[in-house]
Amino acid sequence: MFKLESKNVDVFYGSSQALKNVNIEIQNNTVTALIGPSGCGKSTYLRLFNRMNDLIDGIKIDGQVLIDGQDIYAKGVNVDILRKRVGMVFQKPNPFPKTIFENVAYGLRVNGVKDENFIRERVETSIKQVVLWDEVKDKMKRSAFELSGGQQQRLCIARAMAIEPSIILMDEPTSALDPISTSKIEELIHELKSKFTIVIVTHNMQQAARVSDKTAFFYLGELVEYGETKQIFTNPKQEKTQNYITGRFG
Amino acid sequence: MYQIDENKVTRKKKRNQKFVFFLFGAMGYFVVALLVLILTFIIYKGASAISWDFITKMPEEGMTKGGIFPAIIGTLCLVAGSMLFAFPIGVLAAIYMNEYVKDGFIKKFIKQMTNNLAGIPSIVFGLFGMSLFVNKLGFGDSILAGSLTLGLLALPVVIRTTEEALKAVDNTFRQASIGLGASKWQTTRRVVLPIAFPNIITGLILSVGRVSGETAPILFTVAAYFLPKLPTSIFDQAMALPYHLYVISTSGTNIEESRPIAYGTALVLVIIVLFTNLLANGLRKYFSKKVKMN
Numbered sequence: 001m002f003k004l005e006s007k008n009v010d011v012f013y014g015s016s017q018a019l020k021n022v023n024i025e026i027q028n029n030t031v032t033a034l035i036g037p038s039g040c041g042k043s044t045y046l047r048l049f050n051r052m053n054d055l056i057d058g059i060k061i062d063g064q065v066l067i068d069g070q071d072i073y074a075k076g077v078n079v080d081i082l083r084k085r086v087g088m089v090f091q092k093p094n095p096f097p098k099t100i101f102e103n104v105a106y107g108l109r110v111n112g113v114k115d116e117n118f119i120r121e122r123v124e125t126s127i128k129q130v131v132l133w134d135e136v137k138d139k140m141k142r143s144a145f146e147l148s149g150g151q152q153q154r155l156c157i158a159r160a161m162a163i164e165p166s167i168i169l170m171d172e173p174t175s176a177l178d179p180i181s182t183s184k185i186e187e188l189i190h191e192l193k194s195k196f197t198i199v200i201v202t203h204n205m206q207q208a209a210r211v212s213d214k215t216a217f218f219y220l221g222e223l224v225e226y227g228e229t230k231q232i233f234t235n236p237k238q239e240k241t242q243n244y245i246t247g248r249f250g
Numbered sequence: 251m252y253q254i255d256e257n258k259v260t261r262k263k264k265r266n267q268k269f270v271f272f273l274f275g276a277m278g279y280f281v282v283a284l285l286v287l288i289l290t291f292i293i294y295k296g297a298s299a300i301s302w303d304f305i306t307k308m309p310e311e312g313m314t315k316g317g318i319f320p321a322i323i324g325t326l327c328l329v330a331g332s333m334l335f336a337f338p339i340g341v342l343a344a345i346y347m348n349e350y351v352k353d354g355f356i357k358k359f360i361k362q363m364t365n366n367l368a369g370i371p372s373i374v375f376g377l378f379g380m381s382l383f384v385n386k387l388g389f390g391d392s393i394l395a396g397s398l399t400l401g402l403l404a405l406p407v408v409i410r411t412t413e414e415a416l417k418a419v420d421n422t423f424r425q426a427s428i429g430l431g432a433s434k435w436q437t438t439r440r441v442v443l444p445i446a447f448p449n450i451i452t453g454l455i456l457s458v459g460r461v462s463g464e465t466a467p468i469l470f471t472v473a474a475y476f477l478p479k480l481p482t483s484i485f486d487q488a489m490a491l492p493y494h495l496y497v498i499s500t501s502g503t504n505i506e507e508s509r510p511i512a513y514g515t516a517l518v519l520v521i522i523v524l525f526t527n528l529l530a531n532g533l534r535k536y537f538s539k540k541v542k543m544n
Contacts, residue, residue: 050429057352084431094422096441107430163430
């Protein structure tokens with residue numbers, strides 16, 4: 001069984017179609033990169049998996065999106081519980097205006113965890129997992145805004161991990177970061193792979209090649225090609241893919 | 251091909267730029283000068299009337315002597331009362347509109363109606379307040395009726411400033427919170443409101459400034475021509491600064507003799523408004539700092 005799966009997915013914003021008949025199967029504990037020019041539907045596709053698109057007025061979704069074989073758009077699915085299983089990291093680091101500690105504890109608190117010892121443990125583990133512990137362990141009670149952009153983004157990843165999801169969605173997580181912070185996040189993605197299934201949207205072709213096992217290329221709402229990252233970048237089957245990754249358009 | 255005289259073009263550009271900047275600058279300074287002029291005028295005319303007695307004593311001798319204490323207290327009561335009414339309703343309505351209602355007809359309709367409410371002349375609010383609160387609901391000419399009428403007037407301001415404050419909160423904060431399994435209410439309460447709070451407070455205090463100077467809405471609903479005692483309940487009439495100013499300038503017992511008191515009253519009113527604006531600024535700064543830390 002696949003960890004994530006989409007079957008014949010169409011997405012409409014009002015009358016314009018953002019995704020056309022997209023079929024993808026994603027294995028457990030892998031990193032999948034979604035690439036393509038702006039407006040190709042890759043972010044829309046990513047946001048299907050935690051139903052973040054539900055927040056947009058006038059959106060319509062057809063087809064099936066499955067996590068662990070279960071249709072997450074079926075009637076009776078508890079969206080809050082679904083979102084607990086699927087963490088998300090955004091383009092711009094967006095820690096809450098709270099302390100470093102409370103940022104990571106937030107997900108636990110809103111999900112009803114009261115045991116302070118447990119919360120403290122989870123916060124520490126999560127921050128250690130994103131290799132931020134040594135930098136922040138003495139200022140857990142300070143505002144998260146005092147951290148640098150790269151640190152903030154790692155904190156946001158820790159925030160997503162604290163509630164122990166099995167999937168992490170990343171929407172261009174390094175586009176607002178400097179090269180050093182970017183490479184730290186990329187290293188992190190490598191390490192997190194053993195615990196999570198990661199789907200990452202990126203505009204950076206080298207990044208897709210560096211971090212992912214599989215790559216999906218979207219163009220104008222269609223999935224043009226999906227396969228092993230190595231194959232996509234060295235021997236693409238489609239001419240459009242070839243043109244895009246060599247920078248001839250996009 | 252066409253030829254360009256670069257020197258000429260540059261000269262022209264520079265000249266135009268200078269002219270436009272001068273025009274904009276002149277307008278900017280004109281506004282500042284106007285404000286300074288008004289303030290200086292009121293301070294110059296009113297400062298001599300201001301004394302401890304002036305702000306703590308009852309009016310005497312047909313309001314040509316004595317102080318304006320009951321009018322100050324009356325205005326403070328009215329402001330407090332109107333805000334008690336307008337704050338909760340306005341803030342909750344704005345939260346509902348910005349966080350819960352989907353884009354569409356209903357949202358547009360509510361918005362349009364709030365804007366219309368803001369455009370209604372304040373004297374019409376006064377008339378409406380008299381008919382509803384004073385007569386129909388039987389509150390009589392009272393602080394309650396006046397506060398509710400002023401509250402109605404402040405409502406659209408409160409709603410709009412709160413909405414602006416909520417809109418200024420970056421959407422990714424909401425998405426991040428929702429993405430962690432938080433409900434909409436949890437997101438609103440724990441993330442959105444703390445971020446928007448400093449701006450909400452500012453808007454609220456600015457509407458206080460607005461309300462404290464209104465005359466028309468209190469004309470038929472609460473304001474007493476002359477009442478040399480303090481209100482003891484919300485069903486009492488009261489004097490109020492803007493109305494007192496109006497009375498002693500137009501229909502007092504001796505208009506010429508009470509001029510200094512009129513300017514003194516105006517000065518007190520202006521000081522109250524300036525003070526609330528300063529307070530708004532201070533609070534916004536204080537809470538902006540604090541909000542990063544909770």
